[in-house]
Amino acid sequence: MRKLPSNRISSQKARRVDAGGLDAYADLHKPSGVVVCKTCRAVHERGKWRWSDAPDGAESALCPACHRIEDRAPAHVIRLDDVPEEQRTELVAMIHHTADEEARQHPIERLMWVTDTKSRIEVALTGVHLARRLRAAITRSWRQRFVSKLGVDTTVMRWKDAEAAS
Numbered sequence: 777m778r779k780l781p782s783n784r785i786s787s788q789k790a791r792r793v794d795a796g797g798l799d800a801y802a803d804l805h806k807p808s809g810v811v812v813c814k815t816c817r818a819v820h821e822r823g824k825w826r827w828s829d830a831p832d833g834a835e836s837a838l839c840p841a842c843h844r845i846e847d848r849a850p851a852h853v854i855r856l857d858d859v860p861e862e863q864r865t866e867l868v869a870m871i872h873h874t875a876d877e878e879a880r881q882h883p884i885e886r887l888m889w890v891t892d893t894k895s896r897i898e899v900a901l902t903g904v905h906l907a908r909r910l911r912a913a914i915t916r917s918w919r920q921r922f923v924s925k926l927g928v929d930t931t932v933m934r935w936k937d938a939e940a941a942s
């Protein structure tokens with residue numbers, strides 16, 4: 777029997793994703809030397825993924841964000857339920873804008889998808905830091921409009937109806 781590789785994602789590590797902001801996918805991608813992501817060209821250097829020029833001879837690999845995108849395995853999903861029609865465009869635009877800003881600073885914090893069906897907006901993310909930032913931004917801009925329930929890998933934010941909000 778082959779020994780399991782030590783960098784395999786354990787369920788213990790996966791559970792730590794949201795508790796401590798650690799990321800099982802990130803644990804898989806802790807190269808020792810300088811590495812450049814073969815998909816997005818982010819560079820891993822001195823323990824961090826950054827947007828910078830890869831030095832000559834950098835090893836090529838997949839960064840945790842691109843790995844999650846390839847696996848369609850979000851680190852966190854924010855579900856926004858019952859958002860009224862007239863608020864949806866602004867909300868979705870704000871999500872994109874905030875995610876763009878975050879990804880410019882942190883290559884591994886990225887938006888994977890936003891789906892907007894009539895009753896639900898679903899936002900899938902590669903990192904829990906971006907999830908926290910988005911939750912804070914939504915709460916700030918739509919003060920008292922949402923009831924939030926934070927789960928390990930999902931946040932559900934439900935729009936209060938007019939009567940409950942008043």
Ligand SMILES: [Zn+2]
Nearest residue numbers: 813816839842
């Ligand atoms: Zn990448």
